[in-house]
Amino acid sequence: MHDIRAIRENPAAFDAALSRRGDAPMSSELLAVDAERRAKITAAEQAQADQKKAAKDVGAAKAKGDEAEFERLRALVGDKKAEVAAMQNEAKELDAKLTDMLARIANAPAEDVPNGADEDDNVEVNKWGEPATFDFKPKEHYEIGGVAASMSFDTAAKISGARFVYLKGAVARIHRALAQFMINTHVDENGLTEINTPVLVRDEAMYGTDKLPKFAEDSYQTTNGWWLISTSEIPLTYSVAGDVLDARDLPIRLTAHSLCFRSEAGSAGRDTAGMLRQHQFEKVEMVSITHPDESDEEQKRMLKCAEGILEALGIPYRTVVLCTGDMGFGAKRTFDIEAWLPGQDTYREISSVSTTGDFQARRMNARFKPEDGGKPEYVHTLNGSGLAVGRCLIAVLENGQQEDGSVKLPEALAPYLGGKTTLSANGELV
Incomplete structure (x- = not known):
């Protein structure tokens, strides 16, 4: 399987290797899925941080006896928890999609392998x-x-x-x-x-x-x-x-x-x-x-x-x-x-x-x-x-x-x- 990090670093070299095998370029398609996957992971991490902060604020509102704020923050924690779970699931699905795409791409030929059709x-x-x-x-x-x-x-x-x-x-x-x-x-x-x-x-x-x-x-x-x-x-x-x-x-x-x-x-x-x-x-x-x-x-x-x-x-x-x-x-x-x-x-x-x-x-x-x-x-x-x-x-x-x-x-x-x-x-x- 190919290393997605290597593809990120040099997509042209990856596509050139595929071309030597007679295959179409794939880097742009792979990197688009990879970028979406990474964005979901980042968003999920931010939502998780917001959830943790809101959870702390819930305790503070309860200690102050601010019932309205307590209820608002508790609902926010629930919303953030659901948001985190949804984003993590989307990131997981994108990761599986990327892995499957990579698993279907042939190995890159060594530099000394002669080019040819058959x-x-x-x-x-x-x-x-x-x-x-x-x-x-x-x-x-x-x-x-x-x-x-x-x-x-x-x-x-x-x-x-x-x-x-x-x-x-x-x-x-x-x-x-x-x-x-x-x-x-x-x-x-x-x-x-x-x-x-x-x-x-x-x-x-x-x-x-x-x-x-x-x-x-x-x-x-x-x-x-x-x-x-x-x-x-x-x-x-x-x-x-x-x-x-x-x-x-x-x-x-x-x-x-x-x-x-x-x-x-x-x-x-x-x-x-x-x-x-x-x-x-x-x-x-x-x-x-x-x-x-x-x-x-x-x-x-x-x-x-x-x-x-x-x-x-x-x-x-x-x-x-x-x-x-x-x-x-x-x-x-x-x-x-x-x-x-x-x-x-x-x-x-x-x-x-x-x-x-x-x-x-x-x-x-x-x-x-x-x-x-x-x-x-x-x-x-x-x-x-x-x-x-x-x-x-x-x-x-x-x-x-x-x-x-x-x-x-x-x-x-x-x-x-x-x-x-x-x-x-x-x-x-x-």
Whole structure:
């Protein structure tokens, strides 16, 4: 959420940041509501002072035995009390209106984020590995001989409908192995703390991590009010909501493997084949809570953690910095990592690593005590996929596919697969 004081101080800079995202200026509208709100607060404070003075005069009139003055002042006290209550209620309503307006405005992009309209304007910043050449036309993951029998979309549709998948046997085990490999790498090598989070959260957690109110339709809500998480970024980040942390405890680095749920609103017709875009999927998430001075370097560190997973698996990838028109709502800067998928003959997103600055921290009031003893400041929050498990499974299967329908698996997964390194053409691990 934006700081209204910063908007007051430099409305032109605020509008310029919105313009970079392609949004209309908002400062004049926000400041008009803010000015009205502040005027009501000032008027309420003056009326309250008048009420207190009149209350004192009531006592004095009673002591003098001036019945007429006593009655007049007592009526004045009642009038002022009602006036104060009305003004305070109006100020409260205006405050709620201003907060709601601010909550629907996207984060300001960092100065070094490239301007652009959409994904075509993203800028490549890194590339690793060379896409393999095949002596045959590579297939998409669900078409590979050794995979097809263990990846059923028809069975999933019978159970749940479209955009679900039913994995079994060796493919289900490879999927699980990938998640275990990612978590172990982040804990043992990257120094993150593993968390097992709830997948049902309250409104406050969704709001604090900028998923509400603007993107309610992208998520699933239960009949009793809980929300199914679209990413474990939500419970991991919201774990520090309302806290005043010690600066010496920063950064806090967390990771979780969880189920994720997305309605995929507005994505009709996109990536309908295979398991690239699902309503239910698994992801290993990374979250960092940092000192503001360290957040840019922390984002680079998190990016290396995510890229390292793909390098260990031998999956070619490229990293792009998203332009202003392609960034997510809460992001200040985002790097996307795109894995090479031979079956599609293109790179596809497998991780996004974003810094939100203090955007989320303001929404959930997460602060830290500076070491010099100054007043509490807002932390910075960062999140990144490390990685999307299903999409990583796709990349492993497509990059390792052989002409006979078998799949050579990354050596890094062997310890999680009983030493097996191949998915045979008949769907068994050998």
